[in-house]
């Protein structure tokens with residue numbers, strides 16, 4: 283798609299049921315994916331999938347937020363909205379990846395962390411916070427790919443990494459354009475305007491220095507595979523200290539404010 | 546988003562009341578919990594807690610610092626930082642200017658160094674009066690700088706949280722402050738320094754999902770609203786009313802997400818005792 287496309291069209295594209303979901307990427311890009319279940323505390327959240335696999339004989343840990351393509355699938359997957367146990371499963375697998383020195387690849391696709399009663403009781407905020415803290419200092423390469431809808435802290439919770447990639451028609455936002463419109467414009471019908479003003483497209487976010495690369499969608503799965511492999515090989519050259527220090531600085535740079543002029 | 550706050554009432558009845566001379570605009574407030582009309586000065590002298598029902602009213606960052614930090618020891622840092630308006634959101638910088646004038650504060654957090662009964666600490670105090678205490682780049686940057694300086698100076702860190710979450714007007718740059726501050730806290734952890742997080746009304750959204758929940762010790766003020774999703778969003782999602790006390794400090798204590806609930810009048814001593822036990 284070209285640059286002429288309106289931001290809102292990308293939102294629609296990013297949310298399309300028939301668009302490839304995390305498992306489609308995982309099955310295409312990696313060999314012998316073995317899914318692992320459960321957070322070891324409470325349960326197994328089907329909105330988050332994770333496991334081990336390999337790519338060009340490099341063992342990796344893969345994690346993804348999984349939406350469904352049909353209503354039935356979406357009910358099973360809670361529409362890709364994780365509960366705390368989903369994030370805790372992700373963290374468990376990531377810590378394991380660190381133990382066995384496996385790079386981590388995550389696929390982001392969620393309307394947000396689930397805002398439910400149980401989610402709050404079980405500490406949704408704590409679960410996300412813990413992931414941010416831990417991911418910032420894991421001593422293995424982390425590549426995060428926004429494949430569809432990356433919304434809010436629920437996306438960021440598996441999104442702290444060395445390379446942040448976005449599919450050309452994916453979006454990444456602090457909240458949904460609809461939510462933004464109803465809160466800041468006090469008019470939910472202004473979602474198209476919100477989508478434009480919020481700077482949520484891959485192109486806008488690259489300009490803002492929030493993501494690293496944009497993946498073209500002409501051959502969506504293959505392009506994503508190539509992009510991951512290229513970054514993986516680059517990151518594997520770094521030692522642990524360089525890796526963690528670079529990652530720290532990557533986030534350290536974002537949004538520093540400005541000192542007042544001294545008059 | 547949280548809406549309840551102290552409702553200012555203008556009392557015009559000058560006949561019936563014995564304290565008629567004090568019945569002037571702005572001297573009285575009505576407690577939004579027990580509905581009692583309270584003399585402002587009494588509330589102030591009682592740590593801004595309702596003398597009648599114990600409701601902890603929201604505190605400005607300035608007043609909070611006065612309650613916690615030894616007189617004359619607070620040195621503020623980075624008070625001159627302002628937002629770059631990263632997504633050039635219409636009307637945002639004007640809104641910030643208006644708020645600065647109205648609230649007499651700059652930004653939703655004050656950071657700095659000071660003493661608690663003689664012990665040096667790095668402290669950040671959020672202020673819900675400034676755009677709901679939302680975290681944008683300035684809040685994230687000030688807190689990150691404070692954490693980095695705490696590491697340099699080997700000081701314990703205390704953050705009083707009060708926030709509606711990420712600052713939407715700054716788009717994704719605000720979301721990234723969650724990662725930035727959490728990464729800095731990971732460094733603080735590795736340096737073996739103490740971090741006490743104090744959750745006050747309200748602590749929600751992106752702040753709950755970052756530094757607020759990452760304290761070695763997490764304290765909360767009584768009845769403070771604490772959660773990730775806002776109560777209204779949850780009600781809309783599950784399509785039913787939330788149970789009484791849901792997402793209040795006591796609820797979090799019961800579910801294991803808060804170490805202790807501490808009344809405001811005891812907060813300074815409590816912090817001091819914890820600091821002492823960590824050999825500061």
Ligand SMILES: [Zn+2]
Nearest residue numbers: 576579595598
């Ligand atoms: Zn009261």
